[in-house]
Amino acid sequence: MAATTTKKTAAKTAAKKTAQPKPAAVKKAAEEPAFTGKKKILFVASEATPFIQTGGLAEVIGSLSKALAATDKFDVRVVIPLYSDIKKEFRDKFTYLGNLYVHLAWRNQYCGVFSYEKDGVIFYFIDNEFYFKRPGCYGYFDDGERFAFFSRAVLEIMPFLNFYPEVMHCHDWQAALAAIYLKTNYCFREEYQFIRALFTIHNIEYQGQYSLDILSSLFDIYGKYQYLVEYNNSINLMKGAIEVCERFSTVSPKYAEEIKDPYYAHGLDPIIRNNAFKLRGILNGIDDVGYNCELDSHLFANFTPDDMSGKAVCKKELQKMLNLPVKPDTPIISMISRLVSHKGLDLVTNVIEEALQDDIQLVILGTGDYQYESFFRALAQKYPDKVSANIVFNGDLSRKIYSGSDIFLMPSKSEPCGLSQMIACRYATVPIVRETGGLFDSIKPLENGYTFSNYNAHDMLYVIRQAVKDYKNKKEWSKLRYRAATSDFSWRKSAKDYENLYLEMLK
Numbered sequence: 466m467a468a469t470t471t472k473k474t475a476a477k478t479a480a481k482k483t484a485q486p487k488p489a490a491v492k493k494a495a496e497e498p499a500f501t502g503k504k505k506i507l508f509v510a511s512e513a514t515p516f517i518q519t520g521g522l523a524e525v526i527g528s529l530s531k532a533l534a535a536t537d538k539f540d541v542r543v544v545i546p547l548y549s550d551i552k553k554e555f556r557d558k559f560t561y562l563g564n565l566y567v568h569l570a571w572r573n574q575y576c577g578v579f580s581y582e583k584d585g586v587i588f589y590f591i592d593n594e595f596y597f598k599r600p601g602c603y604g605y606f607d608d609g610e611r612f613a614f615f616s617r618a619v620l621e622i623m624p625f626l627n628f629y630p631e632v633m634h635c636h637d638w639q640a641a642l643a644a645i646y647l648k649t650n651y652c653f654r655e656e657y658q659f660i661r662a663l664f665t666i667h668n669i670e671y672q673g674q675y676s677l678d679i680l681s682s683l684f685d686i687y688g689k690y691q692y693l694v695e696y697n698n699s700i701n702l703m704k705g706a707i708e709v710c711e712r713f714s715t716v717s718p719k720y721a722e723e724i725k726d727p728y729y730a731h732g733l734d735p736i737i738r739n740n741a742f743k744l745r746g747i748l749n750g751i752d753d754v755g756y757n758c759e760l761d762s763h764l765f766a767n768f769t770p771d772d773m774s775g776k777a778v779c780k781k782e783l784q785k786m787l788n789l790p791v792k793p794d795t796p797i798i799s800m801i802s803r804l805v806s807h808k809g810l811d812l813v814t815n816v817i818e819e820a821l822q823d824d825i826q827l828v829i830l831g832t833g834d835y836q837y838e839s840f841f842r843a844l845a846q847k848y849p850d851k852v853s854a855n856i857v858f859n860g861d862l863s864r865k866i867y868s869g870s871d872i873f874l875m876p877s878k879s880e881p882c883g884l885s886q887m888i889a890c891r892y893a894t895v896p897i898v899r900e901t902g903g904l905f906d907s908i909k910p911l912e913n914g915y916t917f918s919n920y921n922a923h924d925m926l927y928v929i930r931q932a933v934k935d936y937k938n939k940k941e942w943s944k945l946r947y948r949a950a951t952s953d954f955s956w957r958k959s960a961k962d963y964e965n966l967y968l969e970m971l972k
């Protein structure tokens with residue numbers, strides 16, 4: 466099979482890393498479908514559903530590209546690395562388009578190109594086993610080199626595919642170098658000169674920071690461009706992308722404001738403020754077909770906003786499954802989250818025992834820092850009739866929890882957008898959120914949820930108690946959860962905002 470041959474070639478290349486293989490002649494991928502009259506958009510990202518996912522980024526890449534393609538105005542393509550964790554069931558369907566060699570400083574690395582079309586979007590996969598044949602996506606000592614190779618490959622495959630996008634839309638630090646290489650090297654070549662770069666920050670916490678010592682030897686950035694990526698005596702790839710791109714954006718309007726402030730910016734606030742004239746905030750949507758209480762086959766029972774009888778079944782079965790007493794009138798408060806500090810867990814650990822004095826049940830799903838994992842395990846042991854701690858990542862169970870609970874708690878300290886509060890609404894579970902980032906933009910008090918403003922445990926407790934009290938008022942509660950379930954979190958509006966942003970960039 467072509468894929469196997471490619472892997473062998475990659476392995477050989479990796480072994481002979483210092484050898485300088487002759488670059489393969491650039492061929493054009495003959496079977497490329499033609500999309501005429503549409504604006505050409507290339508997403509550059511490190512993950513995308515349904516192929517590979519570690520967080521919300523992947524969902525946005527998968528669902529936004531699909532929504533843009535559905536407008537029929539854009540020829541949308543996505544490029545991601547071919548990680549070995551991408552399941553065989555997908556790989557078997559990929560088409561091998563060919564291979565080329567990618568230069569990066571003294572390296573000359575094999576780059577296989579695969580493609581797959583889904584929902585009107587063409588996905589490209591960059592194959593190099595030396596960099597991507599490892600479990601997971603990130604967390605390796607050479608992540609900088611891996612994503613430098615990937616970013617360079619993105620620019621090098623353009624002549625190979627004969628596809629030069631009008632907007633190259635790069636997401637998060639792993640794709641920052643694609644924008645940097647475009648604006649420092651490639652834009653001097655005729656074919657690349659009209660490509661605009663948009664850089665989207667999904668989380669400003671991860672910036673891609675490296676020692677300046679490897680500027681040219683690893684990142685292949687010339688000394689004259691050091692000023693673009695240099696920040697606080699280090700290389701900062703996110704900073705570099707912000708400096709070079711025509712526009713940059715965040716995943717909610719509120720977060721676009723927040724990151725001008727040191728409290729949220731993880732050190733980048735001066736850069737954000739200096740470049741604020743080209744910053745936009747566009748709220749993410751979710752795939753409202755994928756998250757649909759009427760159709761979702763993971764649920765114990767389906768239901769609609771107008772007929773919630775199935776939701777009662779979901780709740781009962783969830784209580785049974787998690788060994789909680791089956792009590793239809795006891796509200797279930799759930800959290801589905803990475804168990805890390807910025808998700809607001811310090812607030813929860815502080816006051817949850819006070820909250821448990823009321824007649825409630827608490828369901829936790831997620832993994833993360835040991836201190837929180839062990840806190841919730843101990844809590845479940847202490848309150849076996851009230852608390853279920855599921856310290857795992859499980860997509861099926863998450864949908865059963867979203868649909869079977871009454872209240873969804875998301876008290877993040879910061880949240881660029883957040884998708885879980887929207888998913889909870891889709892399953893008629895009323896969110897309680899802190900007013901930050903996309904939580905502020907998507908959840909409005911008493912319209913479709915509860916909010917609190919200060920990062921304060923007792924402010925949160927007050928709102929939890931309010932929600933638990935309101936839950937007893939069946940008539941009002943059913944109106945509130947109806948409004949939550951019918952809130953519009955589809956991509957329709959936000960895809961339009963991206964459309965306008967692309968058109969603005971192309972003027």
Ligand code: GLC
Pocket residue numbers: 520521522525667668716749880881882883884903
């Ligand atoms: C990151 C952010 C999250 C956002 C997601 C998709 O994971 O932390 O808030 O929803 O990206 O943009």
